[in-house]
Amino acid sequence: MPAPLSASPADGLRFAFGTLTVLPVRVTRWDRPAARAGMLCAPLAGLVVGAVAAAAGLLLLFLGSGAPLAAVASVAVPAVLTRGLHLDGLADTADGLGSGKPAEDALRIMKQSDIGPFGVITLVLVLAAQTAALARAYDDSWTRGALAAVVAGVVARLVMTLAARPAVPSARPEGLGAAVAG
Structure with missing residues (x-):
């Protein structure tokens, strides 16, 4: 049976929450229209992730911890709620770009399951910067x-929505990027 030409808002929400979070939301459709609708709903998933991160930080502040520990919790919660998906993608991108290899080789490096030195360095610096910024806030x-x-949760997923515009091609013909791009 061919996939429908469009997806309902509910399909988009299920796709966004089911693929971008650990929340027990069953993705009922995995086709291009549902994936595109999911990317439109990604900021809503980010809102929930960000709200839970904020709640964790506020709970620690309420219990008497300082701002640094609240910030660590607010950075850790999104990593847990997203299965580290965004951190894995960031590390893969850093390894691919840092390799200095041609595009085809860089994409192959990005697809590997291990993490290289550029990925490690990037993750350490980004997580430290996020924690420092939230501690200050x-x-x-x-x-x-x-x-x-x-706001960080929403904006991080809004970038996904913007990257899924028709004018932005996918890096390779398979995977989530291909399902939502162009």
């Missing part, structure tokens, strides 16, 4: 820290 006020965690 929580130090200023609990509302600023919580808002920063929520």
Whole structure:
């Protein structure tokens, strides 16, 4: 049976939450229209991830921890709720780009399951920067820290929506990028 030409908002929400989070949401359709609708709904998944991250930070502040520990929790929660998907992709990208190889070889490096030195360095620096920025925000006020965690969750997934525009081609013909691009 051929895939439908369009997807409902519910299909998009299921796709976004089912593929971008560990939340127990069953993806009922894995086709191009559902994937595209899912990318449109990705910021909503980011809103939930960011809100849970903010809640973890606020809970620790309420229990008397300082801003640094609240920031660590607010950075760790999205990693757990997304199965590390965004961190894995960042490390893969850093390894591929850092290899200095031609595009085809860089894509092969990015597809490998291990992590290379550029990936490790990038993850350490990014996680340290995120933690420092959130610690500063929580130090200023609990509302600023919580808002920063929520906004980061939404904006990170909004970038996925923007990258799924028809004008942005996928890197390879298979996978999620190919399902949502062009």
